[in-house]
Every structure is written in C-alpha cells, then in structure tokens.
Amino acid sequence: MPDIEAKERKIIKSTRKLSDILFENATFLFALLIAAIVIYIFYEMFMDSAESREKFGFGFITSLNWDSVRGEYGAMTFIYGTVVSSVIALIIALPVSIGVAVFLTEIANSITRSAVSFLIEILAAIPSIIFGFWGIYVLAPFMRTVIQPSVQSVFGFIPIFGGSGAGFGLLTAGIILAIMITPIITAITRDVLKAIPVSQREAAYALGATKWEAIKMALLNAKSGILGATVLGLGRAVGETMAVTMVIGNKAQIKESLFEPAYSMASVIANEFAEASGTLHISALIEVGLILFGVTFIINSFARLLIYSFTKKAQTR
Amino acid sequence: MTEEKEILTVSPGVQTDKTEFNPEEAYEKSKFALETENLTVTFNGREAISDINSKFRKHTITAIIGPSGCGKSTFLRSLNFMHDLTPGAEVSGSIKIHGKDISEYDMTDVRRRVGMVFQKPNPFPTMTIYDNVAAGLTLHKRQSRKILDETVERSLRLAGLWEETKDRLKVSAMALSGGQQQRLCIARTLAINPEIVLFDEPTSALDPISTSKIEETLYMLKKDYTIIIVTHNMQQASRLSDYTSFFYLGKLIEHSKTRTVFTAPKNKLTEEYVIGKFG
Amino acid sequence: MTDYYSMIKNNSRGRKLKSRVMLFLCVFAAMLAILPLVYIFFYTTIQGASSLNLEFFTELPKPVGETGGGMANAIAGTAILVGLGSIFGIPVGILAGIYVTEYSKNMFANIIKFVTDVLSGIPSIIIGIFAYGLIVIPMQRFSAYAGGFALGLLMIPTITRITEEMLKLVPHNLREAALALGIPRWKTTIRIVLRTASGGIITGILLAVARAAGETAPLLFTSFGNSFWSSSLDSPMASIPVQIFNYAISPYDEWHRKAWAGAFVLISLVFIVSLIVRLATRNKYSQSA
Numbered sequence: 017m018p019d020i021e022a023k024e025r026k027i028i029k030s031t032r033k034l035s036d037i038l039f040e041n042a043t044f045l046f047a048l049l050i051a052a053i054v055i056y057i058f059y060e061m062f063m064d065s066a067e068s069r070e071k072f073g074f075g076f077i078t079s080l081n082w083d084s085v086r087g088e089y090g091a092m093t094f095i096y097g098t099v100v101s102s103v104i105a106l107i108i109a110l111p112v113s114i115g116v117a118v119f120l121t122e123i124a125n126s127i128t129r130s131a132v133s134f135l136i137e138i139l140a141a142i143p144s145i146i147f148g149f150w151g152i153y154v155l156a157p158f159m160r161t162v163i164q165p166s167v168q169s170v171f172g173f174i175p176i177f178g179g180s181g182a183g184f185g186l187l188t189a190g191i192i193l194a195i196m197i198t199p200i201i202t203a204i205t206r207d208v209l210k211a212i213p214v215s216q217r218e219a220a221y222a223l224g225a226t227k228w229e230a231i232k233m234a235l236l237n238a239k240s241g242i243l244g245a246t247v248l249g250l251g252r253a254v255g256e257t258m259a260v261t262m263v264i265g266n267k268a269q270i271k272e273s274l275f276e277p278a279y280s281m282a283s284v285i286a287n288e289f290a291e292a293s294g295t296l297h298i299s300a301l302i303e304v305g306l307i308l309f310g311v312t313f314i315i316n317s318f319a320r321l322l323i324y325s326f327t328k329k330a331q332t333r
Numbered sequence: 334m335t336e337e338k339e340i341l342t343v344s345p346g347v348q349t350d351k352t353e354f355n356p357e358e359a360y361e362k363s364k365f366a367l368e369t370e371n372l373t374v375t376f377n378g379r380e381a382i383s384d385i386n387s388k389f390r391k392h393t394i395t396a397i398i399g400p401s402g403c404g405k406s407t408f409l410r411s412l413n414f415m416h417d418l419t420p421g422a423e424v425s426g427s428i429k430i431h432g433k434d435i436s437e438y439d440m441t442d443v444r445r446r447v448g449m450v451f452q453k454p455n456p457f458p459t460m461t462i463y464d465n466v467a468a469g470l471t472l473h474k475r476q477s478r479k480i481l482d483e484t485v486e487r488s489l490r491l492a493g494l495w496e497e498t499k500d501r502l503k504v505s506a507m508a509l510s511g512g513q514q515q516r517l518c519i520a521r522t523l524a525i526n527p528e529i530v531l532f533d534e535p536t537s538a539l540d541p542i543s544t545s546k547i548e549e550t551l552y553m554l555k556k557d558y559t560i561i562i563v564t565h566n567m568q569q570a571s572r573l574s575d576y577t578s579f580f581y582l583g584k585l586i587e588h589s590k591t592r593t594v595f596t597a598p599k600n601k602l603t604e605e606y607v608i609g610k611f612g
Numbered sequence: 613m614t615d616y617y618s619m620i621k622n623n624s625r626g627r628k629l630k631s632r633v634m635l636f637l638c639v640f641a642a643m644l645a646i647l648p649l650v651y652i653f654f655y656t657t658i659q660g661a662s663s664l665n666l667e668f669f670t671e672l673p674k675p676v677g678e679t680g681g682g683m684a685n686a687i688a689g690t691a692i693l694v695g696l697g698s699i700f701g702i703p704v705g706i707l708a709g710i711y712v713t714e715y716s717k718n719m720f721a722n723i724i725k726f727v728t729d730v731l732s733g734i735p736s737i738i739i740g741i742f743a744y745g746l747i748v749i750p751m752q753r754f755s756a757y758a759g760g761f762a763l764g765l766l767m768i769p770t771i772t773r774i775t776e777e778m779l780k781l782v783p784h785n786l787r788e789a790a791l792a793l794g795i796p797r798w799k800t801t802i803r804i805v806l807r808t809a810s811g812g813i814i815t816g817i818l819l820a821v822a823r824a825a826g827e828t829a830p831l832l833f834t835s836f837g838n839s840f841w842s843s844s845l846d847s848p849m850a851s852i853p854v855q856i857f858n859y860a861i862s863p864y865d866e867w868h869r870k871a872w873a874g875a876f877v878l879i880s881l882v883f884i885v886s887l888i889v890r891l892a893t894r895n896k897y898s899q900s901a
Contacts, residue, residue, distance in 0.1 A: 138886045
C-alpha cells in the first residue's frame, strides 16, 4: 500500500503554555549549570596554574624539589605519597569490603543486615577531620608503640618495613584511608551482588556447590562491578585531604619505608595554600590541584562507566 | 436525584472557565461530542493504531473492546493528549470536540473537557479525600471555599462515594479501599466538570462489588456526560454501553449499536471475538 | 559449567571446611569494618562529652593559657556557612534532578548524570581552590560567601542524585492523573510529583547538609577562620571543622579538649541525621510493601 505510506499526515501537536516552557528551561539551565561548573573548575585551575606550568613545564611532574624559599617546585614527592597511601588503602579495604558485602547479602539475617548497614552508613558520614583527629591521638601512637616494633622485629630486614617513623607516615595514612573508603566499596559491591540473579546461585547449589563456592561464582560474575567499586574507592582515597594531612607526617620526601613520613597532593594544598609565599607558590599549588583533579576525574569516569555498564547488563539479564 | 441535578446546574466556578466558547451553541451544531478522522498514533515510527474514523454521540456510553494490544488504550489516550508524556509518540489525523478541531483548543483546556479515569486507582497519596477531589480546581486557580465545598460534595455524590466519606473528608485518600479509591478518582475527574469522560478499563483491578457500584455510577452519569470506556470484559460492554467499537490490530473493525455488535455483527472478526474464539 | 563440575569432583569435606572458613572470614570482615567506627564514636564521646558545657556553646574561644571559653562563633559560623550553601545548593540540586527525570529524554540526561557523578568525585580541596579563585581573589579577602559557595557546590551532587531517585519512585500514573485534570505540566511536577517525593528528598537534603557541616578542606582558604564573631558575610568566618583542625594540630591540651568537644558535636549531628534518615526511609519502605 505505497499510496497510504506516502499520504501526508496532519500531526496533532500539543500546545504548551508559556509557564510550562519557562519551567522546563529553568530546570534545563540548572542542569546545564552543573556541567558548566565542572568545566569551569578545570578551566580556572588551568589558567591559574599558568605561571608554574610555563616555568617548570613537564619537569614539574617528575621533579622532587619543593622549595618555596628558592622558588623551585616539583610535584613528584606528593604524587608518590598520594599513590602509595591510596594503594595501601585499597589493599586493606578491598578484601574487607568484599567480606562485608558478602556478609550483608548472603549471611546476615535481616536485623543484623540493617544494623550493620546502618553502622557502615554512619562510618561513611563521619567527617574526615574526626578521622584525622582520631588518627593523631589514637592510631599514630598505636602505630609507633605496637605495630611498628612488632612488624620490624619480624620483617625489619625488608626495606619497606624499616626506618624509624614516629607513627606518622604512609602506612598510617593508608590505614586511615582504608577505614574511610570501606563504606563506599562495600555499598557498591553489595548493590552489585544484589543485582546478580538468585537463579545463578540456585544453579550452583543444584550442582552440589558449597555456600562459599556459590558465593564465589556470584563474585566472579560481579567482577566488573566490583572493579568499578574499587576504582571509585581509589578515587575517594586519592582526593581525601584532612585525615591524610593529619597523619601522613607532611614531609616532602620519598623514602623506602612505609613507616616514614611523606606528603600527599591534597595535603600540601591544605597546608600551604592559605599562607603561600607569592604567586609562583600559589600557581604551583594550583598545578598540583590540577594534577589531582585530572587523576580523580579519570579514575571516577572509569569507575562510573564500569558501574553503569555492569548495572545495565544486570538489568537486561 | 433531583437534588443532584440542581447542584449540577449551579456549579458556577467551573462554567466560567469556558467563556470563549459557548457550549449550548456547539451542542446544537453537532450531535456528536467527539469525532476522529484518520486518527493514527505511531511510537517511534511504528503504527499502534491507524486511520481510526469514529464518532461518539452525546450522552451515550461507547464501549471499546478488542484483544490485548489491539490499540484500545492507545486510541483512548490520544483523545486527551495523554501521549504527550510518551517519548517517540506521534498523533496524526484530526480530532473534533463538539465539531471544533482540537487544535483550536488549548491543551490543558482539552484535558479539562475530556476527563480520564485510569485502569489503576491513582489518588494523590499526599492529599486528603477532600483535596483529591478539589485538586483539579485548586491547582487550576484559586477558588472560594464555598464553591470547593459544593463541588466536592456534588462530585462525591455523583461517584456514589459521598455517604461513605462525608464524615472523613480530611483523611488521607490512601485510607480508602481500592474500589473506593477508584470512585474517588471518578469524583476527582467529575469535579472539573468535563463534557466527555474516558474510562480506561476502570474496573479491571477491582472486586465484583466495587465493579457493580462503578457500573451503576457510569450508567447514571450518561445523562450529563458522554462516556467512552475501554473494557476487556464483554459482559460489561453489553450491560453498559449504547455503542460498541471493536478494535483489532490497531484498526477499528466495527462500530455499531451494542446490540448489533453482540447479536448480529457485520464483520466476521467481530463475531469471532464476541463469541470468544480468540482474545 | 565446567567450573561447577570440577568443583564437585574435589573432595567434599575439604570444600565444606573451606566454605566454613571463608564465611567466617566474611563475618570477621564485618566486625573489622565496624570496629573503627565504634572506637572513634566512643573515644570522641568520652573525650568530648567531658569538656562539653554550656560555656562551649555560648563563649568565644579564649587565648592560650586561659581556661574556659567555647566555640560559639564556630558553631554559629558553621550554621551560617551551611545555610549559605543550602541557599545555593538545594535549588540547583533539586531543579537539575527534576530536569533529569522529568524532562530530558535523550543522551543529555546521561551526560548530566555523569557530570553529577564527576562533581561528587572531585576532591573537596579542589572545590576550595575553585571557590578561592572565583570569589576570594576578586573580593581580595577570605569570606563567608566563598565558604558557603564551596559547601553549596559539595551539596549539589547528593541532592541532585536523591531528587532523581525519589522522583523516579513516584508512579507514572500520578503524573497522568494530574495532567488528565488539565493541570499544567510544571504545576503537576511541583505540586504533585515533587510533593509526593518530598519525604525522600528532604532526608537526602539532611544528609547533604550534615556532610557539608563536617567539611574542612574547602573552608581552609575560603571562609578561613576567625577567633571572634564575624562582622559580616564578606569577612572571614569560623567554623567547627576548621576550628577543630587548628586546635588539633596545636600543642596545647586545653585546645585539644575543646577540639574533642567540637568533634563530639559534629559526630552527634552525623549520628542524629543518619538515624532520622534511616527511620524515615524504613518507614517509607514498609509503607510501600
């Protein structure tokens, strides 16, 4: 019936009131504002770091120098501190988080589940300043008097456990970060595990698998989602400021030992920005911020894409 | 009954909305409340209903029947711009209300003239019974308390819910049973005094007693409103309606007097559906 | 499927033991995760509650060496900063959330969602730098405006996300019901849809506000700090977290006690808000069930 196909059809359009159009555009503008802000943050930091970028070029990233008296700046020590403390945090937090998520989805009864989830939610909401404060007065002394001597008495010959820190250092920062990112990784891993259909676990049981083997199947199926959760936790650890600043020792150096003090990108900004000596110093600090922004942006984008694609896949299954 | 009639003719707050258009004059002009011509609805280019030509007489009940997915609801929803919310939906052809093309009306005005009651009861959960019924008026413009009180009572009476709720109008609408909620939704639709009321399988989610109450209400409403009801219950169609339209695969197969459709259908498909060969 | 098969072939007693051990480790992990929370909570309570008195809420900080004094200016400052942040963050968050669920039909919704997630992942110290460049530099002074703006920015992603989620839970048929009554779309959205979702959105806002109240990093070089009452919003302003930070890294015991008291106030706020949110959401779930 080609002639019917070709026939001109009169479309019935809905008329919209001016108030409707105005309201829709207002909400659109606010949504756009969020995007504009994110772009503008990048733009502003890029412009404000111009002085430092022009003076030091790419050498800024690789240089170990951070000397405000002589006006020489390089970010390597901070990058090192951020990366190492975050990696330590992930190594500790990942197994714990997966364990908690498995506990919440597969083991706990409904009362324990809601109690434990509630406590973990609170843990996520505690301000980082309190973690840092607690780190100074509880965790750091504990590291100095208990952990460091006992670890060194056994593994002291390994360089990363050598040294003579005073409780403030990379490992302490890593532990604090681990505590802080556990709730995030747990929450997303739990959601991801929940998205795995029950039928898969039933199939495993039907084939005679033990409970753990069934759970392992679920975990393997959820691995891209769990990876997303992990990367998101990494992003949070990289950007964490106050708690790290208070326990990492704030010394711009790279030492083999994890017990030695170090410095992170966020910490140096927090400590020096308000009292910076001159425009080059500010510019260098903003460049450190720009690197931090870039790194967290990439990490977070990657994590979100992993999580989006996992939940989409789980929904269509 | 006479009392209701009286209240109905008063309802001053609602009549003032429609000043630019004189209903009496239009009533004279056309004996049809609603006409469609080549009405076609496509979703993302795929036709759901095509070339529906239909006319609905004033003060009658027309039942629309047909197997699931035949386009009954799609047709009904196109009559008051309900496809506006669906992305990818496109309505073409022409719709006339009282002989006047739908494009000459404002969209919200069309919706106020062509009310709709949905399959599942959907009272506003944050509102009381009273506020639910009054919502169409209060959210349109400020109204005096007196007019609101009158309209709420009139509408609840028409929907057969007044006796059950008159002592608890300030209670949340969610406290009502499913059947009561559906009658509340009918009252809410009647409160804005539409000329045509569309019912999209209004009793399919309800128990038999609630269903019969709503059917009674519909039958009484006929004298003041033009009613189009989508139903998949053949008994309901034959009990209630004056006219019946049979839809199949997005086409209007037959539109006749209900008795004709159920006793001597002109189309073979209609006959097969009515006697239960498919569907 | 071959995986299952190879599993079953292995000896079953060993597998059962392994299963037991692994499940025990999961329970252990849960205890381990909660341990620091319990420790921090009780430690802060013990340290803080003992130094908490009426003076803490009514007096200005005293200089080193003098006993007594409080954090009245910091408490008021946090309230003002969070208030300023809310004025900016709540409308932006809610309206953007409305746009994403109610209006955008295409890729743009996903882009906005993604951008919101990116914004929530930006370290708060970066937000501080941004507010510094945008407000402190042009005004040539630290100010409450800059601090409030930074906190507002930090609140936006949480509020947008919760608005989206809550609006999505509002049944589609309520929108239809309202539109079928001839109520314009925008009024339907505000008076029916937003209203129905308001409980969930308010809990989300509470959460965002509590979180903003505890933020330190973005305030360090925006609102800065102040040992006295701030004379106006365009001057530096004290806040509880910054005050805690300054006291915590000082060498004076008296200041440490004050900092613990401040920490106790913050942690109580977080606890109370979390409890409210929990109770509110539980209520809602049981209602819908």
